[in-house]
Amino acid sequence: MYYSLKLFTTVVLLFSELLYADGKTQDPPTKVWVRKRINKNKRYCDGEIEKLERENVQIKATMAGFMSKNDDLQAQLEELVKKVSGIEKTCCPGTSPPTFTKVTKAPTAITEAPTTAKCVEAELAPIQPDEAFDGFGSSIAIYGDTMIVGSEDSDNNFGQNSGVVFIYSRSGPGIWEQVDKLMASDGSKYDDFGGSVDIFGDTIVIGMNNAFAPGGFIYIFTLQDGNWVQTQKLPPNDSYKEEDLFGQYVAISEDTIVVTSKWNPENDYRSGAVYIFNRDGSKEWYQKQKLLPSDSDISDNFGSCIAIDGDTIVVGSYNDDDKGADSGSAYVFTRDNGQWSQFQKLVPSDGAANDWFGGTAAVSGGTIVIGNQFDDDKGDASGSVLIFTKKNNGRFKETQKLVANDGQPRDYHGRHVAISGDNIGDKLFVGTYGDDENKGSVYVYILDESKTWVSYEKLVAPEGQPSDFFGGMTEISGNNLVISATGRNSFKGSIYVAEIC
Numbered sequence: 001m002y003y004s005l006k007l008f009t010t011v012v013l014l015f016s017e018l019l020y021a022d023g024k025t026q027d028p029p030t031k032v033w034v035r036k037r038i039n040k041n042k043r044y045c046d047g048e049i050e051k052l053e054r055e056n057v058q059i060k061a062t063m064a065g066f067m068s069k070n071d072d073l074q075a076q077l078e079e080l081v082k083k084v085s086g087i088e089k090t091c092c093p094g095t096s097p098p099t100f101t102k103v104t105k106a107p108t109a110i111t112e113a114p115t116t117a118k119c120v121e122a123e124l125a126p127i128q129p130d131e132a133f134d135g136f137g138s139s140i141a142i143y144g145d146t147m148i149v150g151s152e153d154s155d156n157n158f159g160q161n162s163g164v165v166f167i168y169s170r171s172g173p174g175i176w177e178q179v180d181k182l183m184a185s186d187g188s189k190y191d192d193f194g195g196s197v198d199i200f201g202d203t204i205v206i207g208m209n210n211a212f213a214p215g216g217f218i219y220i221f222t223l224q225d226g227n228w229v230q231t232q233k234l235p236p237n238d239s240y241k242e243e244d245l246f247g248q249y250v251a252i253s254e255d256t257i258v259v260t261s262k263w264n265p266e267n268d269y270r271s272g273a274v275y276i277f278n279r280d281g282s283k284e285w286y287q288k289q290k291l292l293p294s295d296s297d298i299s300d301n302f303g304s305c306i307a308i309d310g311d312t313i314v315v316g317s318y319n320d321d322d323k324g325a326d327s328g329s330a331y332v333f334t335r336d337n338g339q340w341s342q343f344q345k346l347v348p349s350d351g352a353a354n355d356w357f358g359g360t361a362a363v364s365g366g367t368i369v370i371g372n373q374f375d376d377d378k379g380d381a382s383g384s385v386l387i388f389t390k391k392n393n394g395r396f397k398e399t400q401k402l403v404a405n406d407g408q409p410r411d412y413h414g415r416h417v418a419i420s421g422d423n424i425g426d427k428l429f430v431g432t433y434g435d436d437e438n439k440g441s442v443y444v445y446i447l448d449e450s451k452t453w454v455s456y457e458k459l460v461a462p463e464g465q466p467s468d469f470f471g472g473m474t475e476i477s478g479n480n481l482v483i484s485a486t487g488r489n490s491f492k493g494s495i496y497v498a499e500i501c
Contacts, residue, residue, distance in 0.1 A: 123462060123498070124459065124461060124462060124483070124496040124497070124498045125174050125175075125496060125497050125498065126461070126462070126488075126494050126495070126496050127149075127168070127176060127494065127495050127496070127497060128489070128492070128493075128494050128495075129149075129151065129164075129166050129178065129181075134151070134153035134154055134155075134161075134491060134492060134493070135150075135151050135152050135153030135154060135486060135491070135493055136149060136151040136154070136166075136486070136492060136493030136494065136495070137149060137150075137151070137472070137473070137484035137485060137486045137488075137493040137494060137495045138150050138151060138152045138153065138194065138195060138484075138486055138493070139152070139194060139195060139196050139197045139207075139473070140197070140473050140475050140482050140484050140495060141197045141198045141199045141204075141475060142199070142475050142476070142477040142480055142482050143199040143200060143201070143477050144170075144477060144478065144480075145169060145170035145480075146167065146168070146169060146170075146199060147167075147168040147169075147170070147176055147480075147482055147497070148165060148166070148167060148168075148197045148198075148199050148204060149165070149166045149168065149197075149495055150163070150164075150165050150166075150194030150195060150196065150197045150206070151163065151164045151165070151166065151194055151493065152192040152193065152194045152195040153192070154194075156183050156187070157183065157187075158183070158184070158187035158188050158189060158191065159188065159189030159190075160189045160190065161189060161190045161191070161192060162183070162184075162187045162188060162189050162190070162191045162193060163183070163184070163187070163191050163192050163193030163194040163195070163208065164181055164182070164183055164193070164194060165181070165182040165183075165193070165194040165197060165204075165206055166178055166180070166181055166182075167179050167180035167181070167182065167204075167228060170480065173499045174497060174498055174499050176497055180227070180228050182194075182204075182206070182221060182228060182230075184206075184208060184219055184230070184233075185230050185233070186233070190210055191208050191210045192208060192209060192210050193206065193208045193219070194206055194207075194208075195207055195208065195209055195247070195248060196209075196247065196248060196249050196250045197250070198250050198251050198252045199252065200252040200253055200254060201254075202222055202223040203220065203221070203222055203223075203252060204220070204221040204222075204228060205218055205219070205220060205250045205251075205252045205257055206218065206219045206221065206250070207219075207247030207248060207249065207250045207259070208247055209245050209246060209247040209248045216235065216236075216244055216245060216246030216247045216248075216261070217233050217234060217235050217246070217247055218233075218234050218246075218247050218250055218257070218259055218277075219232070219233050219234075220232040220233075220234070220285055222283075232284065232285055234277065234285060234287070236259075236261065236275050236287065236290070237287045238290065243263050243270075244261045244263050244264045244265075245260070245261060245262055245263045245264075245303075246259060246260075246261040246264075246275070247259055247260075247261075248260050248261075248262060248303070249303065249305060249306050250306075251306050251307060251308045252308075253308045253309065253310065255278055255279040256276065256277070256278060256308065257276070257277040257278075257285060258274060258275070258276060258277075258306050258308050258313055259274065259275045259277065260272075260273075260274055260275075260303030260304075260305075260306055260315075261273045261274065261275060261303055262301045262302060262303035262304055263301070264303070266290075266292060266296075267292055267293075267296030267297075268296060268297060268298040268299075268300075269298050269299060270298070270299045270300075270301060271292075271296040271297060271298060271299070271300050271302060272293075272296070272300055272301050272302030272303040272304075272317065273290055273291065273292055273302065273303060274290070274291040274292075274302070274303050274306065274313075274315050275287060275289070275290055275291070276288045276289040276290070276291065276340055288338075289339070289340055291313075291315070291333055291340060291342075293315075293317065293331050293342060293345070294342055294345075295345075297320070297321070299319055300317045300319050300320050300321075301317060301318055301319045302315060302316075302317040302320075302331070303315060303316070303317070304316040304317060304318040304319070304328075304358055304359055305318075305330075305358060305359055305360045305361045305371075306361070307361040307362050307363045307368075308363070309363040309364055309365065311334055311335040311336075312332065312333070312334055312335075312363055312368075313332070313333040313334075313335075313340065313363075314330055314331070314332055314333075314361040314363050314368055314370070315330065315331045315333065315361075316328070316329075316330050316357075316358030316359060316360070316361055316370070317329050317330065317331065317358050318356040318357060318358040318359045319356070320347075320358070322345075322347045322351070323347055323348070323351030323352055323353070323355070323357075324351070324352050324353030324354070324355075325353045325354065326353060326354050326355070326356055327347070327348075327351040327352055327353055327354070327355050327356075327357060328347075328351065328355055328356050328357030328358040328359070328372070329345055329346060329347045329357065329358055330345075330346045330347075330357070330358045330361060330368075330370050331344070331345050331346070332344040332345070332346065332368070332396060343395075344395055344396060346368070346370065346386075346388055346396060346398075348372060348386050348398065348401070349398055350401075352375075352376075354374060355372055355374050355375050355376075356372070356373065356374045357370060357371075357372045357375075357386070358370060358371075359371050359372075359373055359414075359415070360373075360414065360415065360416045360417050361417070362417045362418055362419045362428075363419075364419045364420075364421050364422045364426075365390075365421065365422045365423075366389060366390035366422055367387065367388070367389055367390070367419065367422035368387075368388040368389075368396055369385060369386070369387055369388075369417045369419055369428060370385070370386045370388070370417075371383070371385055371414030371415065371416065371417050371430075372384045372385065372386055372414050373412040373413065373414040373415050374412075375403075375414070377403045377407070378403055378404065378407030378408060378409070378411070378413075379407070379408055379409030379410075380409040380410060381409060381410045381411070381412060381434070382403070382404070382407040382408060382409055382410070382411050382412075382413060383403075383404070383407070383411055383412045383413030383414040383415070383432065384401055384402060384403045384413060384414055385401070385402040385403075385413065385414045385417060385428075385430050386398060386400075386401055386402075387399050387400040387401070387402065387453060389451075400452065400453055402428075402430065402443075402445060402453060402455075404430075404432060404435075404443055405455055408435070410434045411432050411434045411435045412432060412433055412434040413430060413432040413435075413443065414430055414431075414432070415431040415432060415433045415434070415471060415472060416430075416431035416433075416471065416472060416473045416474050417429065417430055417431070417474075418474045418475050418476045419476070420476045420500075422447065423447065424447055424448065424449055424451070425446065425447065426446070426447050427444055427445065427446050427447075427456065427476070427500065428444070428445040428446075428447075428453055429442050429443070429444055429445075429474045429476060429481070429483075430442065430443045430444075430445065430474075431471035431472060431473060431474045431483070432471050433469040433470060433471040433472045434469075435471070436460075436464075436466075437466040437467075438466055438467045438468065438469055438487065439460065439461070439464040439465060439466055439467075439468050439470060440460075440461070440464070440468055440469050440470030440471040440472065440485065441458055441459060441460045441470065441471055442458070442459040442460075442470070442471045442474055442483055443455065443457075443458055443459075444456045444457040444458070444459060459483070461483075461485055461488075461496055464485075465488070467487045468485045468487045468488045468494075469484075469485055469486050469487040469488075470483060470484075470485040470488075470496070471483060471484075471485075472484050472485070472486050476500070479499055479500045479501070480497070480499065480500075481497065481498045481499070481500050482495055482496070482497050483495065483496045483497075
């Protein structure tokens with residue numbers, strides 16, 4: 001069976017997070033088990049994992065050769081799996097992950113809108129770059145008539161997987177034209193430049209979190225005389241080490257940039273952190289704060305997602321354990337007199353072990369939306385989305401749970417979420433990239449007069465193919481909608497754009 005080599009390298013990286021390659025073939029170990037393993041053999045295990053990561057870099061470097069030898073690809077996969085298994089046995093002899101029984105929850109009823117309702121004014125239009133690149137659509141952002149598309153696996157002047165970011169401008173309804181291509185001024189191979197992007201006004205933020213080299217940075221580009229120019233490169237000011245994953249996710253709102261570092265070890269091994277950058281009067285950005293949750297624990301991965309709107313930041317922590325091992329949580333931070341502080345911690349009312357709640361989030365006004373893609377209401381990893389609404393006391397309360405009315409196992413409903421607002425008639429877009437043999441889809445919900453989100457429409461890519469992963473990311477700005485399909489064209493990737501009503 002043919003697989004993309006990108007998937008193989010991802011298997012190894014995610015293994016270090018205790019996430020199995022196919023998403024959820026079995027339950028991950030508990031943190032008690034992890035603690036015992038790390039305390040017993042941490043130095044040896046870290047060394048072995050480092051060796052494996054070096055081997056993985058070598059495998060990526062020969063990607064072109066492997067891609068031309070499909071018959072040998074399966075054998076390479078089997079060998080990689082054996083190496084991973086061998087390291088597990090060597091690091092922790094005689095230890096086997098415990099088995100968990102998944103809590104079964106009753107499906108939540110969905111209110112249906114009229115089947116004649118339509119949200120998209122024209123058919124979704126596919127966009128690909130002028131040149132062939134890998135991983136196109138690995139990150140997307142949109143602001144007004146400007147769209148940013150990351151292609152972190154692309155090769156450019158700096159070598160393999162150095163990464164490229166494309167800039168598109170809207171020239172008419174559903175019509176976008178490529179106007180620029182950005183690269184880091186000091187790039188190198190395997191940088192993954194463009195793994196995360198965001199834009200606000202005349203400022204673009206691009207993350208580069210190469211896990212195989214020390215550091216992790218964000219790059220700032222500003223619009224000057226019609227051209228996007230790199231103006232700053234920023235690391236965190238208190239950490240500069242290989243495994244922090246600084247820059248994996250970025251978000252910008254006005255004069256605030258938020259950057260995740262989910263493997264930051266300040267409170268414990270891979271407990272995670274989030275950094276805040278502000279802009280001063282000279283338009284220079286500087287680090288303002290470092291945010292940590294009040295109850296950090298080992299391998300919580302605080303920073304598994306971020307969202308910002310005005311004075312509210314939402315941070316996911318999908319390996320938190322409040323409702324069972326890796327059930328997940330999200331933290332709300334608010335700003336007062338220029339300082340951010342933890343305001344609330346959100347967990348789903350029916351959370352259970354291995355749900356990984358907090359993998360994606362969106363916030364608009366008094367509404368927070370959080371993805372729960374491994375939830376099992378409609379079968380293993382069918383997924384769900386939780387809605388939290390601000391009440392009169394200022395705190396957010398869970399008010400609704402959305403599951404796909406035609407959900408199936410491994411749909412991953414809630415892989416990504418985007419919201420156009422929280423007023424009557426506004427829409428919520430939920431990526432479900434495992435739907436229909438990984439062709440993927442996006443479910444659209446609309447806020448009705450009773451302030452309830454109801455099912456409105458299901459979007460699929462024209463001529464969608466298995467393993468397109470349409471809906472891996474979705475973003476909305478005004479009435480402009482963009483959706484990624486990173487598996488399209490043998491993982492070259494594609495995005496789809498449309499105007500919404």
